[in-house]
Amino acid sequence: TEKSHKFVLKNEGKVPLKYKLKGTSCSCTVSDMEANKIYEVPVGEQGEVELTWNPKAVEPEFSKTADIYTNDCENKVITLLVKGTVQELLSINPVGGWTMHNVERSKPETRTAELYSAVLDEFKLSSVDTSNENVKASFEPISPEELKAMGAKSGYRVTMTLNPKELKHGDIDERITVHTDVEGANEVPFSVKGNFLGPITGLPYRPEGVNTKDMKWRPELLHTDLGQFPADKGGEGWYKIVVAEMPEGETFKVDQIESSLEFVSADVKPLPAPPKSTRQYFLVTFKVQPGTPPGTYQRKKSAKVVLRTNHPLAEEIKFYVEFIAI
Numbered sequence: 436t437e438k439s440h441k442f443v444l445k446n447e448g449k450v451p452l453k454y455k456l457k458g459t460s461c462s463c464t465v466s467d468m469e470a471n472k473i474y475e476v477p478v479g480e481q482g483e484v485e486l487t488w489n490p491k492a493v494e495p496e497f498s499k500t501a502d503i504y505t506n507d508c509e510n511k512v513i514t515l516l517v518k519g520t521v522q523e524l525l526s527i528n529p530v531g532g533w534t535m536h537n538v539e540r541s542k543p544e545t546r547t548a549e550l551y552s553a554v555l556d557e558f559k560l561s562s563v564d565t566s567n568e569n570v571k572a573s574f575e576p577i578s579p580e581e582l583k584a585m586g587a588k589s590g591y592r593v594t595m596t597l598n599p600k601e602l603k604h605g606d607i608d609e610r611i612t613v614h615t616d617v618e619g620a621n622e623v624p625f626s627v628k629g630n631f632l633g634p635i636t637g638l639p640y641r642p643e644g645v646n647t648k649d650m651k652w653r654p655e656l657l658h659t660d661l662g663q664f665p666a667d668k669g670g671e672g673w674y675k676i677v678v679a680e681m682p683e684g685e686t687f688k689v690d691q692i693e694s695s696l697e698f699v700s701a702d703v704k705p706l707p708a709p710p711k712s713t714r715q716y717f718l719v720t721f722k723v724q725p726g727t728p729p730g731t732y733q734r735k736k737s738a739k740v741v742l743r744t745n746h747p748l749a750e751e752i753k754f755y756v757e758f759i760a761i
Contacts (some may be wrong), residue, residue, distance in 0.1 A: 439487040442515050444476060448507065452476040457502035457512065459486075466501050490521040497521045522553045525620050526587075533595060535607065535629030536655055540680065540748075544597045549577060550613060550623060551590025559616045560591055566610040569598040570627055574613065595627060606630050630655055634680035635749045640673035640718060658755040660733075661723065666760035669725040675706065678715040680748055687715045691743040698724040699738040699756060721756050733757045 446452040453475050456468040467485040468474065476482040488499050501515045533546045552558060563572045577590040595611060609627040639652040639659075649662030650672060657674070664670040678687040689703045699721065706716040721740065732738060738756040 437487060437489040439485055440517065442484045442486060443481050444484065444513070445481040446476040446478055449478060450506075451478060452482075452505060452507065454482075454503050454505040454513070457504050459502075460498075460500040468503075484515060486515055486517060488517060492521070524554055524617055525550060525552050525558070525615070525623060527623070527625065532611070532624075532626035533628070534626075535597075538597070538599050538607065538629055540599045540602075540634065544599065546595050546597075548593045548595070548625060549585070549587075549590055550574075550593055550615075551577065551582065551585060551587040552617075553587050555589055555617065557589045561614045561616065563593070563614070564612045567602075569601050570609050570611065571596045571598075572611045572613075572625075593625065595625070597627060634678060634746060635752055636677040636679070637754075638675040638677065640675040642673065656755065657753060659721070659757070661721070661756065661758035663759040663761060664723075666727045666729040667725055669727060670723040670758055670760070672721040672756060672758075674719045674721075674754065676717050676719055676752075678717065678746065678749075679713070681715065681746060685745070687717065688745045689742045690745060693741040693743070695739040696732070698727045699740065700724070701740045701742075701754070703742065719754065721754070723758060723760065727760045729760050731759050733759070 444452065444454065453473055455473045456466055456470060459466060467487070474482060484501070484503065486499075486501050490497060497517075497519050499517045503513045503515065505511060505513055528549045528551070532548065535544055535546070538544055550560075560574050563574060565572055572593060572595050574591045574593045577585075577587070577592050582588065582590055593611070593613060597607070597609075599607075607627060607629040611625040611627060613623045613625065615621055615623060637652075637654040637657045639654065641647045641650075651660040651662075652658070652674070659672050659674060661670045661672040681687055692701050692703070694700060701719055701721050704718050704720075706718050708714060708716050719742070721738075730736070734757070740754040740756055742752040742754070744750060744752060
């Protein structure tokens, strides 16, 4: 946003004060003085120099200058200085929106965020839209006491409620859009991201007597790293999965297993369930065949193993398997 300030040059000497522009610190700062023109202030009077600046980005420490030549023997060059901070018109806390992990399907998740301004004395919100009917949002003004503590002049608290019960298994990727009267920021997006592992929960599995110290698991992503092993011998890895919310009387089944790498396979076998548990337990075993081409199978080159199931809320379960074959 463009800002300006008028500096006053008062002539307290005994002869007319003469001055002209030397230059400014950058192209984003301009003076109302004409280049190479000499200005004059009679004795006892004052002149004005208006400095205008238009910062292009957020700056925690903003400092711009304009230098002026004068005929004052003690102040041959006067530096006009503008200091401060350049802040966003509107800020969000947490930045961007919300990220949630291990969301339970059985209960709604509620989160709040602040949309505020350290620059504007006031602004208005007109409405809020959501990308999914299972995401609800509302807003209310933040109290003056809270704004003061935040170092803000105006703001609203946005409340988001996610109903995960009707969402498909996998990643949560929704959006809330808040509509404001702020020019250049009429639509402010909030992301709603995360994941929930119910009805399928992945757990690391370490078979008794097997050295798994080089293996790694990221259950929230159903990801495993088998580590490094000889290509001619192959390798193995495991995940225990806990299945919930199956229709009453039905047993979880895997109808089809697909792998993005032909030398990586998987099988699924039932495990005993704890006493009184209403959930079903299974062991997923990943096998890298002996004679696998040597290479680093990580990130985009990792194996994507997909289980296609009879679960109404998890018809497709994706695992990511990384390894290095030497």
